[in-house]
Amino acid sequence: MAIKYGRPIELREVARGNASAAPALDLTVRPRRNRKAEWARRLVRENVLTTDDLIWPLFLIDGSNKREAISSMPGVERLSVDQAVREAERAMKLTIPCLALFPYTEPSLRDEHGSEATNPDNLVCQAVRAIKKEFPDIGILCDVALDPFTSHGHDGLIADGRILNDETVAVLVRQALVQAEAGCDIIAPSDMMDGRVGAIREGLDHAGLLDVQIMAYAAKYASAFYGPFRDAIGSAKTLTGDKRTYQMDSANTDEALREVELDIAEGADMVMVKPGMPYLDVVRRVKDTFAMPTFAYQVSGEYAMIAAAAGNGWLDGERAMMESLLAFKRAGADGVLTYFAPKAAEKIRAQ
Ligand SMILES: NCc1[nH]cc(CCC(=O)O)c1CC(=O)O
Numbered sequence: 001m002a003i004k005y006g007r008p009i010e011l012r013e014v015a016r017g018n019a020s021a022a023p024a025l026d027l028t029v030r031p032r033r034n035r036k037a038e039w040a041r042r043l044v045r046e047n048v049l050t051t052d053d054l055i056w057p058l059f060l061i062d063g064s065n066k067r068e069a070i071s072s073m074p075g076v077e078r079l080s081v082d083q084a085v086r087e088a089e090r091a092m093k094l095t096i097p098c099l100a101l102f103p104y105t106e107p108s109l110r111d112e113h114g115s116e117a118t119n120p121d122n123l124v125c126q127a128v129r130a131i132k133k134e135f136p137d138i139g140i141l142c143d144v145a146l147d148p149f150t151s152h153g154h155d156g157l158i159a160d161g162r163i164l165n166d167e168t169v170a171v172l173v174r175q176a177l178v179q180a181e182a183g184c185d186i187i188a189p190s191d192m193m194d195g196r197v198g199a200i201r202e203g204l205d206h207a208g209l210l211d212v213q214i215m216a217y218a219a220k221y222a223s224a225f226y227g228p229f230r231d232a233i234g235s236a237k238t239l240t241g242d243k244r245t246y247q248m249d250s251a252n253t254d255e256a257l258r259e260v261e262l263d264i265a266e267g268a269d270m271v272m273v274k275p276g277m278p279y280l281d282v283v284r285r286v287k288d289t290f291a292m293p294t295f296a297y298q299v300s301g302e303y304a305m306i307a308a309a310a311g312n313g314w315l316d317g318e319r320a321m322m323e324s325l326l327a328f329k330r331a332g333a334d335g336v337l338t339y340f341a342p343k344a345a346e347k348i349r350a351q
């Protein structure tokens with residue numbers, strides 16, 4: 001019997017002959033049945049976003065009782081350490097498992113070598129200690145890279161206009177150690193130097209910090225979507241040139257797999273793809289290939305686009321936020337770093 005759309009042709013003729021009430025289209029399969037009501041949609045839903053999927057990035061600034069708006073990231077502020085502790089409390093109440101910390105470094109503390117990065121009493125280390133003291137049960141992730149601390153805004157050391165890989169890695173290991181010693185749970189190298197994951201793992205192990213995890217920014221692309229972040233940490237104005245000799249070319253995906261493979265071999269516990277939404281294909285390939293805990297960073301520019309369009313009344317900000325976050329789950333991500341974390345958590349918990 002010839003089958004078309006699931007029903008034998010012969011039977012289709014019979015069905016046609018019937019009542020005038022018969023459907024105009026003779027369809028056995030009607031996918032809309034599973035969408036007919038909210039309960040039915042919930043029943044067949046494949047992916048779900050929970051508060052466990054969220055990592056909340058915070059920007060830090062020196063001082064006390066201070067909150068500073070970031071003009072290119074409406075709704076996001078730079079926080080003094082005491083205010084960051086208040087946000088940690090909010091994260092605990094919202095059951096967000098982990099915070100990520102990024103410092104705005106005073107210009108007077110920035111130099112060519114990013115020396116402040118390895119100061120055990122720098123802003124990030126102060127914040128880690130303060131948060132851990134009050135809320136030991138929240139996870140803290142610290143970025144490892146020199147850009148918040150260098151006068152030139154690059155993630156590594158420079159000589160004759162070139163980024164020095166191996167010399168930079170030596171500094172990154174020291175940066176990771178001061179953060180881990182302050183109580184950081186997850187070290188997240190975002191610098192894209194070759195070999196830094198292995199060197200940091202060795203440094204941590206040698207210091208007896210065996211339980212400190214590494215989340216490698218494994219496939220990190222040279223992206224225009226980092227613009228607002230560079231405003232937030234104050235490196236936008238000082239950055240000379242671009243980061244294309246260390247961050248990846250946005251045309252490549254095979255290369256992402258090779259980068260991820262290396263970082264896993266060097267000891268990464270978790271891997272990350274960054275930016276997020278424009279690179280969901282990479283998230284999917286990485287997850288399918290390595291079956292590792294895989295994260296995506298919905299970066300500042302992605303946040304800014306949605307926040308700006310919502311602010312102008314051009315799209316429904318809350319729905320766009322939730323849809324964008326669910327997209328990461330659909331692509332295979334185990335979690336998302338997102339500036340929407342508190343808002344999304346509030347919405348999830350209200351459901
Ligand atoms: N290496 C630092 C770093 N860590 C996270 C981001 C971007 C995050 C965002 O845009 O939200 C950057 C910026 C950059 O590489 O220039």
Ligand SMILES: [Mg+2]
Nearest residue numbers: 192193194259
């Ligand atoms: Mg690499």
